Amino acid sequence: MIFYFTATGNSFFAVEKLRSENETIVSIAKSYRDSHYTFDAKHEQNIGFVFPVYFFGIPYIVAKFIHRIEIAMPYNAYVYLVLTCGGATGQAGRLFKHALAAKGITLNAQFAVKTPENYIPFFSVPNIEKQQQILSRAAASLIVIQQKIVHHANGDHNRCKGPLPALLTKFIYPRYDKTRNTKKFRVADSCNGCGLCVNFCPDKAIALQGKNPVWVKPQCSLCLACVHRCPKHAIDFGSGTRNKTRYVNAALSREKYALVTR
Known part of the structure; x- marks a missing residue:
């Protein structure tokens, strides 16, 4: 089962590359709009979360969803996170790990992949050729990530945190709410x-x-x-x-x- 949030499609692009045949995928946005927070994953071996990084932290809707979610799952379920970002993730993965822990869920592994930038209030969307290059590299990275998920690799595999990730999140993420x-x-x-x-x-x-x-x-x-x-x-x-x-x-x-x- 994969829970995902996407606005312009980058995170769903990742889901397409990661999901196994017939694996259940759940739109966080649709579930949030429908006030649907209870899920039966007792027969799921892997439980994934895929979403973009906002202001080096977690999107508001994802944070609210996790706060309310109730998942029935096996005690040995493998839980992983894949972040998509245009530049760096900061400590978004750490924030999400703590959010899951508050629900009694252990995050086994986290990953990240760079996708085309789309936060246009500050940045510009790369041209089509650059987009294709970024997505090609992202697809290759997602193949590697998928294999690590298959083999239940544990730990922090995020190589996109950027310089001084703790400071990035500490000083930038509070601006998100404002x-x-x-x-x-x-x-x-x-x-x-x-x-x-x-x-x-x-x-x-x-x-x-x-x-x-x-x-x-x-x-x-x-x-x-x-x-x-x-x-x-x-x-x-x-x-x-x-x-x-x-x-x-x-x-x-x-x-x-x-x-x-x-």
């Missing part, structure tokens, strides 16, 4: 009122008023699925995303809940 302010979202006149952003939002933070999307909660997980996946590129988050290239991994076209929720 940055999640939905007042920064703006909608251009090019919006056609399709409503996809409402469906993509895992936090139910967007609603349509007439044909105009409005943010009805003061904060969200800041996944930016609404920004990247708007077919008209009509949504911005502050001035930092204006005229920036959007990013969607092709894996989303194969994801069961691609048009339901992230």
Whole structure:
């Protein structure tokens, strides 16, 4: 069983490479929206978690999901984490390990893989050629990770923590909560009122008023699925995303809940 969260598709790209045939995969976003937190994994040998790093820490929605989750599983289950990141993970893996421990779950191993950068308020999406290079290297890394999972390798195998990971997380992650302010979202006149952003939002933070999307909660997980996946590129988050290239991994076209929720 693999629990995953993805906004632009990088983490689902990882899930595609990692999952075994007929393995159950669970969308954290869909489960969160449906208030579904109880899972039967008694017959699962491996239990994985795959999600992106936000501000060198854990996405808000993932933290809330883990806080509420109840999993029935065998005592000897192998539990692993795969982080996706555009640059570095900091101590996101350590934070997640502690979150699981609070639920009485032991994290046996953690891994990380670099994928195309998509946090466009600060950075720019690499060009298509660079994206293909990054994803090609990611696919190769995921093959290695998959084999380590098959053989139940234990320990910290994350080689993407970056310099001084403890300091990265200590000073940057607290800014995440302050940055999640939905007042920064703006909608251009090019919006056609399709409503996809409402469906993509895992936090139910967007609603349509007439044909105009409005943010009805003061904060969200800041996944930016609404920004990247708007077919008209009509949504911005502050001035930092204006005229920036959007990013969607092709894996989303194969994801069961691609048009339901992230």
